Amino acid sequence: METPIILKTFYKGKIKEYFTRADGELHTDLGIIKLEELRTKSPGDMVKSHLGIEFVIQKPKAPDFFKHAKRSGAPMMPKDIGVIIANTGVCSSDHVLDAGTGSGILAIYLGGIAKKVVSYEQREEFIGIARQNIALAGLSNVEVRHGDIVAEIQKLDERFDVITLDTIVSSQVIPYVPQVIYPGGFLAVYSPFFEQTKEIREAIGKTGFSQVQTIETIEREISFTDRGTRPATARVGHTGFITIARY
Template identity: 60%
Template sequence: MIADDTPVLLTDKKCEHLVAVSDDEFHTGYGTIKLCKLREKEFGDTISTHLNHEYIIQRPRAPDFFKHCKRTGVPLMPKDIGIILAYTGLGGGDSVLDAGTGSGILAIYLGNVAKRVITYEKNEEFVRVARKNIETAGMKNVEVMHGDIIPEMANLNEKFDVITLDMMDADQVVPHVRAVLNPGGYLVTYSPFFEQTKKIRTAIDHGKFSSVRTIECMEREIKFERRGTRPSTRVGHTGFITIARL
């Protein structure tokens, strides 16, 4: 039995759809599925369209939300999110402050691991989309706040274990971090450009953080083609990740 509103991934191994259990009908290229029938199913079962095309019912995981959630801008890539999770050692007891929310993709991955995530987004329409994405992902521990994190930092009256900043002007947030980051906690920033990263490093140096590092993570997919096997020729830069500890 899959409960109402539970997110479900339907896959025929070639294409996939992210849906939720409801009374709606879902139209695929191979016919229509009555989503209420999912209530009688378990993950791992199959469900057929009215044209008898079969889909496997899977429980979606964070990379599925990365692929299928609505985007308002460029989300953080899983390779960069992996670096953040690994180098901060984010754990189940941690609380996280995140800005800007964007589509909420990083917030979903953080919420998958941490106890609680509060994420700030200044654009009202992006807040709406992110809240929907987070609801679709079934996350109850991720709260999207509408507001500009720079003035909002002064209004926060709790401390966090990890702070993640993926936004322009992150350097302007850095001077306020000490007041809301637990001792031994981590600040992580993501910045696509050298110029932005240099400003962040300068702000971090003024803030007297320790263990400061800026890294770039290059991901090379290996392509297996008829002509031969080689790394993908796509250029791989996304952004620089700066990690600092209090």
């Protein structure tokens, strides 16, 4: 499966962006682009539509897959993913265990950094979508496994540097984390509600974790207009809570 590319142009004061692959033709309101031409070009090169409009070729990054990848539900937002990456210090030598794959968006972000990511998803209908998205991202170091993480973590004979949980059963998984995490490793748990977050904190409190903190990140985009500068009103600030604990 070929990695997709992004075609971008600035036309009449607006950015036009297309997420596509080098196959067939792309029909746009700015003309038709013969995508086979992309096979001989590199990111940064230009390609023209039949109307003469130039598009720059860009290599997609994780935020582009968040924006364009097929969804099986609501993925974790980039602002929350950033909190996890920053506070766990996940790096190129790390092995990561992820649970609650969903569309595979968090796994894609982690796969671009870590040495290996193993992600569990219980819902079989989500697995095909996640694997397709991960393959589109060109990541061979991300493995999606089908299974109930509560049962599967008890049978694992692997150990991990970072463990991320985005599942309603996180509090049931936490008691088994110590047997699969390296000393000094980090656990990061996403939870949308106060009640679930409290259960997670209580479960962590019964284990040998230290340096536990729960974070809510409020993101506000700033709007710049002729009338003035102010926080934009179109975005919802709260998405969820991130609990970080070190073993």
